[in-house]
Amino acid sequence: xxxxxxxxxxxxxxxxxxxxxxxxxxxxxxxxxxxxxxxxxxxxxxxxxxxxxxxxxxxxxxxxxxxxxxxxxxxxxxxxxxxxxxxxxxxxxxxxxxxxxxxxx
Numbered sequence: 001x002x003x004x005x006x007x008x009x010x011x012x013x014x015x016x017x018x019x020x021x022x023x024x025x026x027x028x029x030x031x032x033x034x035x036x037x038x039x040x041x042x043x044x045x046x047x048x049x050x051x052x053x054x055x056x057x058x059x060x061x062x063x064x065x066x067x068x069x070x071x072x073x074x075x076x077x078x079x080x081x082x083x084x085x086x087x088x089x090x091x092x093x094x095x096x097x098x099x100x101x102x103x104x105x
Contacts, residue, residue, distance in 0.1 A: 048104050051103055052104075055103065
């Protein structure tokens with residue numbers, strides 16, 4: 001990737017730092033004036049976002065004690081033998097939503 005006209009841009013920036021008074025004398029602006037003209041961005045996280053981040057970190061670092069069960073499920077899925085119990089999935093989803101709602105209150 002080529003960057004073109006970089007010297008032109010630098011010279012324009014340097015030229016914008018000085019100007020002339022009505023009497024023809026050159027005036028240089030100090031860096032204090034530049035700093036006051038620059039606005040900074042800020043980010044604010046809501047308490048819900050902080051709670052979700054904490055929950056994510058907790059789940060991410062939680063140890064899994066059932067690696068053998070997970071491996072068996074992976075093999076069943078790969079073989080096409082895995083059957084989904086819709087009632088169990090629905091109950092777990094409802095439980096998760098209830099727990100999430102409770103933690104955000």
